[in-house]
Amino acid sequence: MSERPIKVLIAKPGLDGHDRGAKVLARGLRDEGFEVVYTGLRQTPEMVVSAALQEDVDVVGLSILSGAHMTLLPRIVEGLRAEGLDDVLVTAGGIIPDDDIPALTEAGVSRVFGPGTTIRQVADYIRENVQPRAEG
Amino acid sequence: MTEAAQGGSPERVETANEGPAEAVERGQALAERTRAGERRALARLLTEVENRSRAAEAALRILYPLAGEAHLVGVTGAPGAGKSTLVAALVGEARKSGRPVAVLAIDPSSPITGGAILGDRVRMQAYAGDPDVFIRSMASRGHVGGLATSTVAAAAVLDAAGFPLVFIETVGTGQSEVEVAAIADTTLVVQAPEMGDEVQAIKAGLLEVADIVVVNKADRPGADRAASHLRSMLTVGAQHDRAMGDRPRPKRPEVLLASGASGQGVPEVLASLDRREAKRRAAGTSGEADGARLARAEAQVWGILAERLRGRVREPARAAETKVVLRAVADHELDPYAAADRLLAALTDR
Numbered sequence: 001m002s003e004r005p006i007k008v009l010i011a012k013p014g015l016d017g018h019d020r021g022a023k024v025l026a027r028g029l030r031d032e033g034f035e036v037v038y039t040g041l042r043q044t045p046e047m048v049v050s051a052a053l054q055e056d057v058d059v060v061g062l063s064i065l066s067g068a069h070m071t072l073l074p075r076i077v078e079g080l081r082a083e084g085l086d087d088v089l090v091t092a093g094g095i096i097p098d099d100d101i102p103a104l105t106e107a108g109v110s111r112v113f114g115p116g117t118t119i120r121q122v123a124d125y126i127r128e129n130v131q132p133r134a135e136g
Numbered sequence: 137m138t139e140a141a142q143g144g145s146p147e148r149v150e151t152a153n154e155g156p157a158e159a160v161e162r163g164q165a166l167a168e169r170t171r172a173g174e175r176r177a178l179a180r181l182l183t184e185v186e187n188r189s190r191a192a193e194a195a196l197r198i199l200y201p202l203a204g205e206a207h208l209v210g211v212t213g214a215p216g217a218g219k220s221t222l223v224a225a226l227v228g229e230a231r232k233s234g235r236p237v238a239v240l241a242i243d244p245s246s247p248i249t250g251g252a253i254l255g256d257r258v259r260m261q262a263y264a265g266d267p268d269v270f271i272r273s274m275a276s277r278g279h280v281g282g283l284a285t286s287t288v289a290a291a292a293v294l295d296a297a298g299f300p301l302v303f304i305e306t307v308g309t310g311q312s313e314v315e316v317a318a319i320a321d322t323t324l325v326v327q328a329p330e331m332g333d334e335v336q337a338i339k340a341g342l343l344e345v346a347d348i349v350v351v352n353k354a355d356r357p358g359a360d361r362a363a364s365h366l367r368s369m370l371t372v373g374a375q376h377d378r379a380m381g382d383r384p385r386p387k388r389p390e391v392l393l394a395s396g397a398s399g400q401g402v403p404e405v406l407a408s409l410d411r412r413e414a415k416r417r418a419a420g421t422s423g424e425a426d427g428a429r430l431a432r433a434e435a436q437v438w439g440i441l442a443e444r445l446r447g448r449v450r451e452p453a454r455a456a457e458t459k460v461v462l463r464a465v466a467d468h469e470l471d472p473y474a475a476a477d478r479l480l481a482a483l484t485d486r
Contacts, residue, residue, distance in 0.1 A: 004183075005251065005252075026253055027253065030246060030251035030252060030253050031246075031249055032249065032251060033249045033251045035245075036251070036252065036253050037255075037257060038255045038257070038258060039257050040257075043261065046264065050265060051264060053179055054179050054270055055179070056179040056180055056183045083176065084176055
């Protein structure tokens with residue numbers, strides 16, 4: 001009984017108001033058969049963590065274009081771990097300089113997707129890396 | 137594998153290949169932790185319920201007798217009528233008096249890919265930091281009628297978890313997705329002011345099952361007129377009601393004006409919901425509203441019964457016989473009624 005679709009939270013932490021990319025990705029992942037919870041713009045790390053907990057998602061995908069990723073992303077990962085959600089896959093996308101990626105990986109972001117990434121690549125990455133779920 | 141993936145919680149690692157007994161044990165543990173107020177356990181349990189797993193069944197055996205205290209409010213209406221915004225405003229209003237509130241928000245699954253966009257939280261994120269507000273999105277997963285198959289069970293879990301008020305927001309519906317009325321104590325239909333004329337108001341369907349109709353976006357032009365159209369068409373006929381006696385008849389809803397976005401009229405909507413709930417409780421099993429609870433019981437048991445029957449017919453031991461019967465129906469050698477009777481008879485004579 002493994003028909004349960006993978007559940008993904010797409011959130012935009014921080015103050016930038018550009019959510020076209022996040023919406024396109026949400027739509028694309030829907031077409032890939034995922035259940036996508038979309039929370040909209042201007043989310044605080046606490047809001048993202050609370051939504052991930054209540055929705056019991058497998059993946060948190062964070063879109064960020066504001067440059068505040070070094071502050072916000074580690075806080076979200078810490079918040080998830082503090083709630084016991086350390087098995088949730090955390091990915092990020094948007095405008096994130098290559099130089100910052102090692103530090104983000106160190107902080108627990110499993111993958112950073114840059115401009116030009118296709119929806120297929122994101123979907124495949126999630127399918128390959130998501131934690132197996134209990135069934136039965 | 138990522139660092140996070142390797143670290144995975146013991147909960148998930150242990151359960152990847154569990155047997156039936158372990159699943160039951162895990163379900164029971166989730167039920168206990170949910171009762172103790174652990175939100176993570178509640179969230180995990182809702183996932184099990186959505187998956188209709190063995191663990192969920194074990195948990196519900198514990199939790200169902202503890203439920204029945206909550207006021208289940210179904211919120212339905214056309215896409216874009218403002219259901220989520222109104223629910224968010226009602227949550228805020230209820231929180232003023234300190235009541236914990238839960239929301240189940242259902243959005244449609246794609247019939248093609250099985251995927252879904254669950255977007256109702258967008259309007260409700262203001263309460264993300266409030267531990268006494270629990271919002272859960274559910275994909276309809278192939279169920280039609282505005283709900284998901286496991287919505288009733290999920291509501292029972294939230295009820296047993298101690299939420300006295302549970303909003304069930306349906307998929308954006310058309311004129312006839314009335315299923316929510318069969319499972320909610322109170323059904324609230326949200327209408328946008330541009331609903332049409334008086335003839336729309338007297339069409340059969342959704343408006344017949346409403347306890348309360350809220351004309352939302354009350355700040356828009358035409359809202360007053362829409363409300364008065366609805367009132368004049370929906371609330372008349374008391375004399376005819378009496379003449380109908382015990383025959384089933386549509387409800388006579390209260391019509392209220394509100395704006396989920398500005399908050400106008402929202403306290404009145406909550407007050408109306410509370411009045412109905414108080415009345416239902418006072419009336420006990422003799423009241424008219426008790427019918428909703430019986431209907432809910434029926435919907436649940438019938439659903440599970442049908443599922444179990446289907447499961448039994450598909451058991452490996454019977455698969456061959458079932459296949460023969462289905463083949464005969466496909467070839468028009470056997471009619472489908474006779475086929476169902478034959479499968480049913482095979483179940484009972486052992």
